Amino acid sequence: MSEMSAAIAQSLVSMRSAATQQTMQLEMLKQNAKADQAVVAMLQQAAEQQQATLPTGQGGNLDVTV
Template structure:
């Protein structure tokens, strides 16, 4: 009987460990995505501020074939 109780306890601990690991991994991925999004916003802001600094006509796509 004690073997089955020990086996059950081990199974419960394994299940909880797997669930905790999955939760931690989800949190890590969410934080990484938030960081990536923040970097993308900084790059976009930088590009917009560079356009504001450029002289008239600079930074605009021009059709060279026209």
């Protein structure tokens, strides 16, 4: 019976370890996503500021299909 108890305990420890690892990975993904969103927001802001300094007609979309 003690071998069976040890196997069960080892299994529980392994499952808890895997759950902790998954939780940590999820948190790291969330933090990376937030960092990426911040970079995108900064780039968009820089692009908007750069467009604001362009003369009229520059920096817009151009229809090249005609």
